[in-house]
Amino acid sequence: MNLDCLHLLPRRVYATRTDESNGDVALTLSDAEVVLDARGYAVWQKVVERLAAGQPCRALPALLDRPAGEVSQALARFHEAGLLVEASDVPVSGSHFHEHEFAPVLPAWLNKAFSHPFWDRMTSGRGSKRLYAGWLVELYHYTRNANRHMPLAAAHCRNKPVKTLLAKHYEEEWNHYHFFSRAAAAMDIDPVLVRESEPLPMTMAMSDFMRQAARTDVMCYAICSAVLEGTTTDSAAFNPFYEKVRELYGVPEAAVTPIYEHLELDGKYQHADLFKEICSHEPAIGARRAAMVLDFGHQMVEHIWLWTDAIERYYADDTQPLPRPRFDAALD
Numbered sequence: 001m002n003l004d005c006l007h008l009l010p011r012r013v014y015a016t017r018t019d020e021s022n023g024d025v026a027l028t029l030s031d032a033e034v035v036l037d038a039r040g041y042a043v044w045q046k047v048v049e050r051l052a053a054g055q056p057c058r059a060l061p062a063l064l065d066r067p068a069g070e071v072s073q074a075l076a077r078f079h080e081a082g083l084l085v086e087a088s089d090v091p092v093s094g095s096h097f098h099e100h101e102f103a104p105v106l107p108a109w110l111n112k113a114f115s116h117p118f119w120d121r122m123t124s125g126r127g128s129k130r131l132y133a134g135w136l137v138e139l140y141h142y143t144r145n146a147n148r149h150m151p152l153a154a155a156h157c158r159n160k161p162v163k164t165l166l167a168k169h170y171e172e173e174w175n176h177y178h179f180f181s182r183a184a185a186a187m188d189i190d191p192v193l194v195r196e197s198e199p200l201p202m203t204m205a206m207s208d209f210m211r212q213a214a215r216t217d218v219m220c221y222a223i224c225s226a227v228l229e230g231t232t233t234d235s236a237a238f239n240p241f242y243e244k245v246r247e248l249y250g251v252p253e254a255a256v257t258p259i260y261e262h263l264e265l266d267g268k269y270q271h272a273d274l275f276k277e278i279c280s281h282e283p284a285i286g287a288r289r290a291a292m293v294l295d296f297g298h299q300m301v302e303h304i305w306l307w308t309d310a311i312e313r314y315y316a317d318d319t320q321p322l323p324r325p326r327f328d329a330a331l332d
């Protein structure tokens, strides 16, 4: 490998595990696990620290105080193992970005978003009717908060056809919170109380993250939306959840039917394809912008996980009010 013209980036490592018997270290990537021996891992740590700090490959021999040939060999091994990827500076079309950079990582992202123990708890009988109700209330708030980020995204967008697509998406989505309100009502939660309740901080954080994305770059916004829509298209994944909550916790059918109606309606609008369509209107995306867009998508995955975590922690506690009342100067 010629260090002068190399531009390598370290892949994101989700977990590291050391085998105490031999010192080997297993690095978990989104789609694979790479095992390094203790010496290899020590080199990897030094390399990743420099590359993550923005140092070019050609600077590594001096920074690590090693001969160029040795550094080049180590980089080649890490690259071959999948720990390093080549970052191209050549801009690609939006459609190319969607097909080659977004679509391949989406399944691993969705797996991660749904790796929270909440899902296993709910489908294995260790959940509760109350947890389902709390989940509905927070979904109500998140969906209602579309009114805070969707028009903002359209307002910030400078690309006319994309702005039109965002406005259409908003027009179709703005009142979908009623599906969750109806489902909650079927569990004896007064719709007025739901409307006047306070969302969990993490529900607000997720909506505000969408606002941040909307202000940053329309592609950053659209990828987050695509990640979330991606969670609603795989009926084989979500149907067992709804069937199980009915069977295990006696959740009434009327508290599930509106959810199916919503999924069906969004399916009819083809919202899951919106990101692909938006990408088709982006003629050129440079490497730096592509990395930023992917980073926003990945952060959305983190938000979904943390949101699930917040919902589980709050609503698993029977002493907490459901829904959360707003602060009242007289009562509080």
Ligand SMILES: [Fe+2]
Pocket: 173, 176, 262, 266
């Ligand atoms: Fe919707």
